Amino acid sequence: MPPSCLIRDHDITALSAFHTPAKARYYFEILDQSALEHLREIYEFSIHEHLPIIFIARGTNFLFAFDVFPGIIIRFDIRGYTLDGWILTVQAWELVSLTSQKIYTEHKNSHLIPWVWLPGTWGGAIAGNAGWFGLEAKDFLLDVAIYDMARWTHETWTREQCLFAYRTSKLKAQSQRLILSARFDLGAIVENPYMEMSLAEFMSVRREKQPAGHTCGSFFKNPPWESAGRLIDAVGLKWTRIGWAKISEVHANFFMNDEHGTFQDILALRDLAKKTIQESYKITLEEEVRIISVK
Ligand SMILES: Cc1cc2nc3c(=O)[nH]c(=O)nc-3n(C[C@H](O)[C@H](O)[C@H](O)COP(=O)(O)OP(=O)(O)OC[C@H]3O[C@@H](n4cnc5c(N)ncnc54)[C@H](O)[C@@H]3O)c2cc1C
Missing domain, CATH: 3.90.78.10 (UDP-N-acetylenolpyruvoylglucosamine reductase, C-terminal domain)
Structure with a gap:
């Protein structure tokens, strides 16, 4: 029997930025910390039934090449960030663009201007080592908090453990380790011309290119x-x-x-x-x- 928290035959069309029609046989959404408790039974069910699992955040890097995914889609939406001096702590599902804008407008720090229009979440940016206008996630990441569903452990991975490479990492195409939060050092971001721009100037550069x-x-x-x-x-x-x-x-x-x-x-x-x-x-x-x- 599938765990009762799983939703059957869920329409996931809107979960990929391509918006091609798609469904998932099982779907689970994490909206608060208490939902994490279900991950163990979901993982055990997936092993027992030989069902693949996919973690999805904002889906800005996914093409669903199927009509019905014969497994479990896990989506999350827990947000928040704090800035303590130069140290930025983000929940994995906080939006990169929103945090970057707030750090500029509310904290008067321009180091994240190059990421003001980067679509998706911090978790997605870490998994895929996202890069935008010369700044990649690996350049200023300190460490990542992870929940390992197979071992039921909370772990902290250093930047080196993530094995970052161009637009990928050990955390990208896997279905066992969920990124929960991460710490970044904004002071490690190398000076670049975009830091001198206003938000309006940067937006016009971005609109021209994309x-x-x-x-x-x-x-x-x-x-x-x-x-x-x-x-x-x-x-x-x-x-x-x-x-x-x-x-x-x-x-x-x-x-x-x-x-x-x-x-x-x-x-x-x-x-x-x-x-x-x-x-x-x-x-x-x-x-x-x-x-x-x-x-
Ligand atoms: C208009 C546009 C422009 C873009 N330009 C760029 C660009 O310039 N540079 C660039 O690098 N990318 C770019 N992208 C792609 C996209 O913005 C990035 O790949 C982004 O970081 C993906 O974030 P997401 O939250 O949408 O992740 P998703 O697409 O949902 O997931 C991406 C990968 O990360 C994994 N993942 C996500 N969250 C977690 C988590 N919490 N735990 C474990 N695994 C997780 C997923 O399983 C998947 O493998 C662009 C996309 C769009 C739509």
């Missing part, structure tokens, strides 16, 4: 010393449309769902871009977006 809509931002990682967007633009794929999905005319590494797009439309765009770049430049593009497929 389109708005149903997208997960950069679809591919940049190859070494190259820009995936520049390559896709150079082979003439900007504006390319398949079904209801298209490659943005503003930024060629942004794939957009124009309201009714399906995951098949987006995967077809992905395949086209990969094949064309492979043939033209002998470069294999690697996905930055986490694609969840079902066999």
Whole structure:
């Protein structure tokens, strides 16, 4: 019997920033600390029934490549942050953009200006080592508080234990360790030109570079010393449309769902871009977006 806290056949379309239609066989939402108590029984149920688990925060880095996920989606929404001198402590589900704005407007500290428009949560930014305008999570993270569902332990991981690399870490595509909170040292952020900008100036830089809509931002990682967007633009794929999905005319590494797009439309765009770049430049593009497929 599934634990009674699990919701069956839940519509998760809105949980991915692509908004392609999708459902989950089981769904669990953590809205306060007491909900964490259910994780042990959920994990045991998943092992017993051989069900995959996915942690999802704001879904700004996910493509659901299925109609129904045959497992358990765990979503969380506990927020909050404190700033003590230079030390920022965040709940994993606090929004990066909101914290960064408040640190500027309420605490008069401009070090997080480059992250004012970074979509998603602090947990997502740590798991994927998010980077925006030259600043990556690994550059100023001190440590991460984690709940290990398999071992029922609370642990504190150092930056080194997270094994950060370009847009990934040991915490990204796994379903056992939940990031609960983290500490960052704002004093470790290296001076950069964006710190001198007002919020309005920074917003206009950002608007110029990125389109708005149903997208997960950069679809591919940049190859070494190259820009995936520049390559896709150079082979003439900007504006390319398949079904209801298209490659943005503003930024060629942004794939957009124009309201009714399906995951098949987006995967077809992905395949086209990969094949064309492979043939033209002998470069294999690697996905930055986490694609969840079902066999
Ligand atoms: C318009 C747009 C622009 C973007 N530009 C950039 C950019 O410039 N640079 C960049 O790096 N990214 C960019 N992104 C991608 C996205 O903002 C980041 O990947 C973001 O950090 C994801 O956060 P999230 O809360 O949405 O995580 P989700 O997409 O929900 O999850 C991402 C990964 O983190 C894991 N995860 C999330 N929270 C936890 C947790 N608490 N515990 C364990 N695992 C967890 C998930 O399982 C998943 O593997 C952009 C996205 C959009 C929509």
